[in-house]
Amino acid sequence: MFGEYSLSELASIFAMQGFSGLILFSVFVLMALGLAIIYGQMGVINMAHGEFMILGAYVTYLVSRAFGELPHALFNVYFPVAMVAAFLVAGALGAFVEWALIRRLYRRPLDTLLATWGLSLILQQLYRTIFGAREVGVTMPEWMMGSLKLSDTIEVPINGILVMGIAVAISIAVGVMMHRSSWGRQVRAVVQNRTMAGAVGIDTERTDRLTFAVGCGIAGVAGSAFTMIGSTGPSSGQLYIVDTFLVVVFGGAASLLGTIASAFTISQAQSILEFFLSGSMAKVLTLLTVVGILMLRPQGLFALKLRK
Amino acid sequence: MLKIANLRSGYGASEVLHGLDLELAPGEIVAVMGRNGMGKSTLMKTLMGIIPAMGGEMSVAQTPLNGLKSHKRVAAGVAYVPQGRMIFSALTVQENIETGLTVTGRREAPQDLYSMFPVLWEMRGRRGGNLSGGQQQQLAIARALASDPKTLLLDEPTEGIQPSIIKDMARTLKQLRDARGLSILVSEQVLSFALDVADRIVVIDNGRFVHEAQRADVDAAAVERFLSV
Numbered sequence: 124m125f126g127e128y129s130l131s132e133l134a135s136i137f138a139m140q141g142f143s144g145l146i147l148f149s150v151f152v153l154m155a156l157g158l159a160i161i162y163g164q165m166g167v168i169n170m171a172h173g174e175f176m177i178l179g180a181y182v183t184y185l186v187s188r189a190f191g192e193l194p195h196a197l198f199n200v201y202f203p204v205a206m207v208a209a210f211l212v213a214g215a216l217g218a219f220v221e222w223a224l225i226r227r228l229y230r231r232p233l234d235t236l237l238a239t240w241g242l243s244l245i246l247q248q249l250y251r252t253i254f255g256a257r258e259v260g261v262t263m264p265e266w267m268m269g270s271l272k273l274s275d276t277i278e279v280p281i282n283g284i285l286v287m288g289i290a291v292a293i294s295i296a297v298g299v300m301m302h303r304s305s306w307g308r309q310v311r312a313v314v315q316n317r318t319m320a321g322a323v324g325i326d327t328e329r330t331d332r333l334t335f336a337v338g339c340g341i342a343g344v345a346g347s348a349f350t351m352i353g354s355t356g357p358s359s360g361q362l363y364i365v366d367t368f369l370v371v372v373f374g375g376a377a378s379l380l381g382t383i384a385s386a387f388t389i390s391q392a393q394s395i396l397e398f399f400l401s402g403s404m405a406k407v408l409t410l411l412t413v414v415g416i417l418m419l420r421p422q423g424l425f426a427l428k429l430r431k
Numbered sequence: 432m433l434k435i436a437n438l439r440s441g442y443g444a445s446e447v448l449h450g451l452d453l454e455l456a457p458g459e460i461v462a463v464m465g466r467n468g469m470g471k472s473t474l475m476k477t478l479m480g481i482i483p484a485m486g487g488e489m490s491v492a493q494t495p496l497n498g499l500k501s502h503k504r505v506a507a508g509v510a511y512v513p514q515g516r517m518i519f520s521a522l523t524v525q526e527n528i529e530t531g532l533t534v535t536g537r538r539e540a541p542q543d544l545y546s547m548f549p550v551l552w553e554m555r556g557r558r559g560g561n562l563s564g565g566q567q568q569q570l571a572i573a574r575a576l577a578s579d580p581k582t583l584l585l586d587e588p589t590e591g592i593q594p595s596i597i598k599d600m601a602r603t604l605k606q607l608r609d610a611r612g613l614s615i616l617v618s619e620q621v622l623s624f625a626l627d628v629a630d631r632i633v634v635i636d637n638g639r640f641v642h643e644a645q646r647a648d649v650d651a652a653a654v655e656r657f658l659s660v
Contacts, residue, residue: 289591305529305538312519312530319517322479324505324534 130192135276136398144394146283146352149290151386153345154363155370156297159382161338162314162371164314165331167225168232170239170313173360174368175339178216179209181254181344187261187350199264206347213343218336225335225344243360250357258356265350282351293341298379300337310334325406328358373413375423389413432457432614433478433509433582436550438487440477441638447473449638455582455614456571460604462629466658471618472514478616479506479511483518492581507533510580514587516571520560524551531577544573547603549588563635565596569603578606581609585617589624597621601628609621622654 128136154176161169169175183205190201220242228235263282270280301307309330313320321327346355353359366389374385389409396405417423433455441447455461455537465471476482478489480501489496494507505511510531519527528540528551545552548569554562559570568588575583585604589597601624607613619625625632632649634642636656642653 268457305533306527308522308526309533313524315519315521316517318481319513319519320530321501322481322505322513323531323574324502324510325530326500326502326533328500390514 124253132276135274137395138273138277139279140395140398141391142283144359144391146286146389147394148390149283150345150349150352150363151367151370151390152290152294152346152383154342154367155374155382155386156294156344156379157338157341158367159379160297160301160341161312161335162368163363163378163382164227164310164334166232166314167335167424168210168236168239168368169338170236170364171220171243171246172239172339172342173298173362173364174250175213175217175342175360175364176346176349177250177355177357177360178246179213179343180350181259182209182212182343183249183350184254184261184355188297190235191262191388199266201264201414202267202347206344209341209343209347210340213346214336214340217339218332220339221332221335226331229331243297247357247360254357256357258354258359260354263351263352280347286351289344293344294379294383297341301379306330306333369410369413373417373423375425378423378425381423381425432459432492433616434488434490436488438474438477438489439485440473440482441485442473442482447638448477450487451635451638451640453616453633453640455535455616457581457614458608458612459631460608460617460629461616461631461633462625463635464620464625464654464658465618465635466620466623471633471635472509472586473638474635475511475513475584475616475618478504478509478584502534505578505580508579508581510575510578510583512568512571512583512585512588514590516564516567518559518562518570518574520558520566520583522559523556524559524562524570525555528573528577534578540573540577544576547576547606548573560659565592568592568596568600572603580613582614582616585615587618587620589619589621597624598627600624604628620658622651622658628650632641 154172158169158172161167164301186205186208187201190198210238224242225235228238240424267282267285270278272278301310309320309325312325313330317327349355370389371382372390374381392409392412393405396408434571435451435453435567438451439446439448442547451474463471463474473482476494477484480496484497491508493532496507499507519530522530528544532538533541549568551570551573554566559567562570588600604615608615617628626646626649629646631645632654633640633641634654636657642657644650
């Protein structure tokens with residue numbers, strides 16, 4: 124399959140596909156971080172995670188429309204505002220859903236799965252009713268468009284670089300929060316032993332609500348970043364949810380570093396294979412490899428080694 | 432300090448504790464002795480709010496505990512070292528201790544905790560799960576103390592711990608009581624440890640207190656009879 128390309132062409136193909144793989148990786152990481160917090164830390168399988176992401180995308184769309192009415196100079200900075208708004212709106216909805224639905228189902232994983240799947244259908248229909256079935260796109264300010272020419276055959280899009288930057292920043296922020304803040308310490312304590320966490324003085328219900336809200340908020344930021352590389356429709360979230368679960372399980376549910384490593388592996392494999400094979404063959408190969416590795420290592424790539 | 436009156440508790444429909452009365456003075460150490468299945472752990476868990484009481488009253492320093500969630504009880508001044516220690520094995524030693532700070536609002540553990548358990552200071556960066564049993568027991572006690580309790584509940588602290596460390600533990604508990612005026616309720620099957628540490632011994636049998644004695648007046652043979660299988 125490499126036969127018809129010259130060596131320098133191949134190098135460029137790998138570089139460009141590698142880069143588009145990195146953009147995919149960034150979206151995966153942003154989606155998977157929220158999911159890893161919720162699934163890895165709380166054991167809740169949130170089937171509506173994709174819809175929280177799309178909520179962030181719609182919020183970004185609304186904010187960009189609102190800024191479109193304002194003077195041109197302000198439009199250039201709509202994106203950071205939209206990202207914060209997406210985090211807050213998705214997080215608030217997350218906190219409400221946790222309070223109204225999830226907390227009643229903590230010891231029933233299958234029921235949470237069904238309930239959040241139902242929630243995802245409700246949200247999708249809600250988006251369809253409010254925003255219409257057609258996909259919407261945001262107009263990006265000029266500085267976010269175009270691409271950087273690295274050589275004659277290699278170009279990288281600026282919005283892609285931005286998405287990557289956001290992914291890196293959010294990953295670092297989540298890592299710091301998990302391992303340096305008292306909230307992170309409480310979350311990790313609750314994950315390991317809910318009863319005991321309560322018995323050392325941690326308000327486990329509050330911790331759960333906050334954790335779910337932060338996970339959903341990060342999904343909202345993912346959605347915000349998503350608007351830069353794709354258009355938003357009511358069911359766009361569905362396209363990513365399976366891949367995202369794959370990333371979280373493959374990475375080892377409780378490990379944020381594992382999540383990042385697995386997002387990287389899967390997105391790169393997919394993106395590079397996609398160029399040479401058809402999209403579905405690329406997916407089949409990636410999935411087979413992941414399934415194979417998971418059969419050998421059911422705990423995922425990264426798991427803590429501890430005395431039992 | 433700790434006061435329980437006609438406390439009844441159990442699992443589902445089956446009652447395990449049939450009306451217990453007990454009062455701990457400030458700075459008093461009381462050992463609850465009894466065989467497996469007599470209700471020692473059930474008493475501890477009921478006091479901690481892990482299982483709901485079926486009736487009766489419990490209070491710490493005049494604060495009623497009935498119906499409160501576990502973390503509210505910690506805030507009221509109860510701390511708990513469970514059977515099997517239950518430290519957070521993936522958290523470091525330091526983080527384990529800091530989980531106990533939640534109700535105090537402090538950010539750092541007081542230094543005297545580490546001076547009481549120097550081994551925890553040496554190991555502060557290690558994961559709790561990689562400590563030995565005796566070290567984990569010290570960690571569980573330090574974690575409980577981090578919440579500045581008025582009453583400390585210890586559920587079978589000597590279980591699975593080597594004899595030399597059991598001696599140390601008795602000394603540490605007495606020092607704690609002297610330094611902080613802490614009331615300690617400890618459940619135990621090992622009579623020698625109970626006699627070493629406690630001011631008073633109560634024997635629990637089938638969910639009822641059947642025997643009570645100050646340390647000086649303990650009839651070891653009578654207590655042994657309740658402990659032997």
